[in-house]
Amino acid sequence: MTEENQNEGLTEDEKALLSEILSEDVSDLSEFGESRRNFLKQLTMAGGGILAFELFGGQELLASPATQPFIESIENAVTLSFKVNGAKKSLSLDSRMTLLDTLRERLQLTGSKKGCDHGQCGACTVLVDGKRVLSCLTLAASCSNKSVTTIEGLAKDGELHPMQAAFLKHDGFQCGYCTPGQICSAVSLLSEAKDGEVSYVTANVQTSKGAVSLSEEEIRERMSGNICRCGAYPNIVDAIREVHTGKGVAQNWQFVDDNQASNTSDLPKNDNK
């Protein structure tokens, strides 16, 4: 296995973390005679070894029934080859598996969230061949040869995707559970608008030509498939407007400064502005 292959699917942060966890022990181990496969299996079962498992091509181990640590047998198995965040994946799975469960349970990509599992919340939104879809209602088997992008695949070369950065700046979340879906959806929304796709609130679908400029009403309508139970909607709209227009939208919150943090009497009170 080439070096490049080994690191497929890992972010820079994960790679750094991994080299810290594993240090020199790994190469030592294989020389000690303990089979690497066995070692990985133990590490995985111990719960802490997911990253290592990925590094050494965990999917290939999983795909060969003899070495599957937790799957005894697969009913109506289908073989799926597709791309996830640019990396080729090939695995054998139960025909019932949704794309969401495959990402989360088989590929350790837990960024995509399971909110309702019935198409009603948008938390599981990912991009398939560049289009936003609901991974909870997508059968994994139907993704053969397709290319999937999840929230984990949006950052490039250690830089957040502009939409991720805008969500941070505008505090476009509270608990964060809906956020991966919101961001994937928002990224797709911008390319749809650029491609001239109209919406139910577009004034005239007959005469609308070229890229659609997104008013707040347009953004809200186009994002309606992503529910936020915490109600972070105004900030989400601000974040999207900022990336869409390329112009800064004023941030409506600030961190406390050191002074405020150390001096509680500085905190705003009703009688003291």
Add this chain to the structure above:
Amino acid sequence: MRPFIYTPTSTVSAATQKLKANPHAKYLAGGTNLLDLMKEDVEKPTELVDITRLVLTEVKAITTGVNKGGITIGALGKNTDTANHPLIRQNFPLLTQSILAGASAQIRNMASNGGNLNQRTRCPYFYETSMPCNKREPGSGCGALEGINRMHAIFGWSQACVAVHPSDMCVALAALDAVVKVQGADGKERSIPFTDYHRLPGDTPQKDNTLNPGELITSIEIPINNFANTSYYLKVRDRASYAFALISVAAGVELEGTRIKQAKIALGGVAHKPWRALEAEKFLIGKEATEANFKQAAELEMKSAKPLEHNEFKIELGKRAITRALMQAMTGGKA
């Protein structure tokens, strides 16, 4: 979810043969309705025949025959692509608006045109397997008839079932006098007028439509009309977006001078099938296109409505929605 065999196919004849060979198999298109119902154990196919790779995705102008000038839409085209096709936006904006009024951007990117026609009711008793439902389990009774039936029918229902068809796209297709093209395992094509495609529940609510077992929808044809600039799809719902219709209205008004030559009106959220408002249409022929006339047409249409315990509000709502949709149609929805 119950186990099933996954069978990808690449031709119409292979797909239809698969369903002939296994009567418990189902076609899988976008999966947005079928997978949901399988998770709920309402649909229990033993095999899914994946038809998403069939090349029935094209939208093209009809250049010969009776429907010349009209358009044909592939059954496996995605709702998003159909709504945004330049020919459809230009000549059938009513269809564009109706599709975009439904579901969410993600779902429309997945949903196919054929799947949209065959989506099943959202009646909560149909979804809840511990409740009686004649559509899910013929003979078990109807949970909604005496239950919470706020979302249910006011036209054409029976003691056996009071459910409504949930589609928005289909309401526009009914007003547009579309034709559904289907093909069975024998290779023969049938054409079904849209208003005959879905059915009223009668004693057999388990049958949503007139498709024969195993038949595949291949395309939908829409004849050309003279109301592209004077049409509108109005959807009234509990929240501004991403909710099924309480009532929806697809309206197209063909004018001759200031008078109405003919009007095409279909209602959603009121019956087991998209409901053509024939009474209102008849009244409007030859009348001036005024709000007063639209109101009177709406009154006439709603006369035969029969509400259930919780949905009497749909009658007044229906009258106002029809009037408003017709008013909006006069300005192409740009008011």
